[in-house]
Amino acid sequence: MLITAAVPNVVIVLIIMAIALGGLMLAGSPMAWWYTIVAESWMVFNLAPVSAAEVHMSFLPALPALILAAVVAVRVRNAVKHKVSVKDLLILLCCVLGVPVVFTIIAWLMLWDAGKVYDVSPPNLAQALLRVIVLHLAAMAAGMGSRLWRALAKRYGVPRQIVDATQIALRYLGYLAIGAAVVFAVVFFLNISRQGEMMDEYPTVSGLGVAGLVLVSLLYIPNAIVSTAAVVVGSEFSIGEGSVSLFSAHLVPLPPLPITGGIPASAPSWAVVLLLVPLGAAIYALYKKRPSFQDVLVATVASAVVMFIACYLVSGDLGYYGATGPNLWTAAGLTALWMAVVGSAVAAGFAFVAWRAARTARVTVPDTPDSDAAEDDAPEAAAETDETPVEPEREPITDPEIVDAEVVEDEPDDSAPDAAADGEEGTPAEDAAKQQEEPEESEKHEESDEPEDAEEEKRGVAKPVSQQLKDQTGESEQASSSENSSAEGERD
Known part of the structure; x- marks a missing residue:
């Protein structure tokens, strides 16, 4: 992080030194001016005020500072475009602000020392540091990018x-x-x-x-x-x-x-x-x-x-x-x-x-279909109604032991040894458990001659209340099948 923040500032200082040295050599000026020119140029690059011959300048050209800030922002962007922690950001912030602040203090000391010999004077240090901090802080904020700012906002609940x-x-x-x-x-x-x-x-x-x-x-x-x-x-x-x-x-x-x-x-x-x-x-x-x-x-x-x-x-x-x-x-x-x-x-x-x-x-009410379309669709709807069986309305279940259309599985019991010989699909253990839990259902099925009911009884499937009512009304019709029912009762 220190290298990331220091490189732009060091490069700017080296460029200033090279240009100042070339200018002094071309003009034949004393080399002692070199340090003063470098210090004043650094102040200009950071929009910090400069003073010479009792003339104070703080309305300085902003293009050099804009170039420096853009370079700093690009370096920050390259440092944080991948995964970065909050600790890394704090360290990078300290480096981004610390390096130019140190360089500004050095430049101020150089101008203060040069003021003893030449007609220059160091600027107001507080004003100079404030401008340097604002400039580089803006570059840091721009270099972080919107994606990182959203991540920080999410992390801290902003x-x-x-x-x-x-x-x-x-x-x-x-x-x-x-x-x-x-x-x-x-x-x-x-x-x-x-x-x-x-x-x-x-x-x-x-x-x-x-x-x-x-x-x-x-x-x-x-x-x-x-x-x-x-x-x-x-x-x-x-x-x-x-x-x-x-x-x-x-x-x-x-x-x-x-x-x-x-x-x-x-x-x-x-x-x-x-x-x-x-x-x-x-x-x-x-x-x-x-x-x-x-x-x-x-x-x-x-x-x-x-x-x-x-x-x-x-x-x-x-x-x-x-x-x-x-x-x-x-x-x-x-x-x-x-x-x-x-x-x-x-x-x-x-x-x-x-x-x-x-x-x-x-x-807004949904538009109703046209009368012609309604008439054309009526026969089709009637046909579908005729073909589709209408389920009888179910009555509320009052018996807590009966669960509509649900298989009740209990612990196996050895009390039904003859169930396996009948060739039914239910297991003996299930039949025995159903007989112990629902004796009233067994008595009802003793009077019934429908094998399907017996099979459902052996499977442990409880019929709906509406079906039970139908079975009770059909008891008179099942009198002719009493022999099969008696045999089923004896088997039970």
């Missing part, structure tokens, strides 16, 4: 509904990010003429400098997407004293970067139409899931938390501009509000449809 609703919230935020990226691209190309004006502010910049400006702008693309998402839900993006929203725009001189040329100087009247972006994202994330009101509540909370974390990581101080980035509370609150409103409407719609279906099923 309703699976929470995991499923959180997935709905993540899907909603994903669609919102796609819509925000499209909106930013359209606005950027509509203001493409301003890119030339931005580059004219660097009259002596070389080709390598232009490439550097373009590279920095590309690194800020995730920041632009998150900020645009905050704007389209109804919040605002602020940069120092300036601010931009769908309803108004008040700008100050922006940093001379090509990406800032995409920020409009004023809010057009049609910008309110962009509120359809969060509406469509919420509908598309919900309509296939048939959510309940409980699902909507959990998804609302989850979307607010995730949006707040994303806005927190892409906002901060931008040098002399001051606080820059989307407004945390309004962005998270409005994002959750869209989910709550749309989700409640969708859940109410599905609940109404289910109620109508249940009501219709209760009041």
Whole structure:
């Protein structure tokens, strides 16, 4: 687990060291700067604040941190995709958080030591560690996957509904990010003429400098997407004293970067139409899931938390501009509000449809067959009725020793030695046991001349009460067979 968590961070540090070393050799700068550059770059990769020449920067490009988090998530996914225990997860969590925290403390100490010689200073350690922990904790949660989260919820008795609703919230935020990226691209190309004006502010910049400006702008693309998402839900993006929203725009001189040329100087009247972006994202994330009101509540909370974390990581101080980035509370609150409103409407719609279906099923009477079909089926039904014998209705059994149509097996007895000689199917032991338990039945059968009754008596089969009544009514007809009955009685 330690190797799993350490490899991404070690690889990033080695890449930083290699790039810094190459840059110093190409520029002919002192090698003593190498340690300071590595420490500052590590802070940038983890979105931790940096300070140099009394300028504090915490509004940092999020693309390097996104790449690091993606690598960590993939490593975590490979470690837990097979069978894993809770103890393994705890150890992996400690490693995922512990390794970058140790590296951040080392980098902070390096900057603190370099501050004695160079014009740099270590950032606020608590703020730096908080950002590092939040970033890597999010990577850990993403790498675990929904399947493992469901297993953990089942183990600790947490309703699976929470995991499923959180997935709905993540899907909603994903669609919102796609819509925000499209909106930013359209606005950027509509203001493409301003890119030339931005580059004219660097009259002596070389080709390598232009490439550097373009590279920095590309690194800020995730920041632009998150900020645009905050704007389209109804919040605002602020940069120092300036601010931009769908309803108004008040700008100050922006940093001379090509990406800032995409920020409009004023809010057009049609910008309110962009509120359809969060509406469509919420509908598309919900309509296939048939959510309940409980699902909507959990998804609302989850979307607010995730949006707040994303806005927190892409906002901060931008040098002399001051606080820059989307407004945390309004962005998270409005994002959750869209989910709550749309989700409640969708859940109410599905609940109404289910109620109508249940009501219709209760009041609907099955259709009766046509009269012609009924007449055609009548002869067939009558024929079946004639052919099928009708069983007489059975009377309740009052004798506890008689079980209707059930063989009663008792212990064998030697009191019936003559039963085997008659060639009957019943065994002597069964006949003797039946004679001892049911003497009244034996007396009844002495007056009967039907061999079938005698055979049933020997087998120990008790006849139903209805059959016994028939036997009693037929005693007068059985007088002619008294000889056979007497012989059967003597045998008994």
